[in-house]
Amino acid sequence: MSYIFKPQHTCSNKIRFKLDGEIIKNIEFTGGCNGNLKALQQLLDGMTVSEIEEHCLGISCGPRPTSCVDQLAIAVRLAYDEEQRELSASINSSESAEDDKPAEFGESLIM
DSSP states (O other): OEEEEOOSSSSEEEEEEEEETTEEEEEEEEESOHHHHHHHHHHHTTOBHHHHHHHHTTOOOTTSSOOHHHHHHHHHHHHHHHHHHHHHHHHHHHHHHHHTSOOOOSTTOOO
């Protein structure tokens, strides 16, 4: 799924990325330090949420308490956690619906 995140306290004003499981792809920063962010987009593309957090979380920029990559680390964690909550809710609602039905057995059962 694709996401757009509005970073706080940075020169970049938008971060776009695609989340495929825990893999982050197609990272794009709008605004900010053009050359540095292009390099970071390439270096971080294909990393997991955990890897991006490990490398980027807590990095500040100048006097700011955060940076573009710190904001990316925050954004990918928020997106991943939201997807996991939605998946869990979907599974739980499916399980509760299935619990109400008897299990079906017979020739139509394919494993």
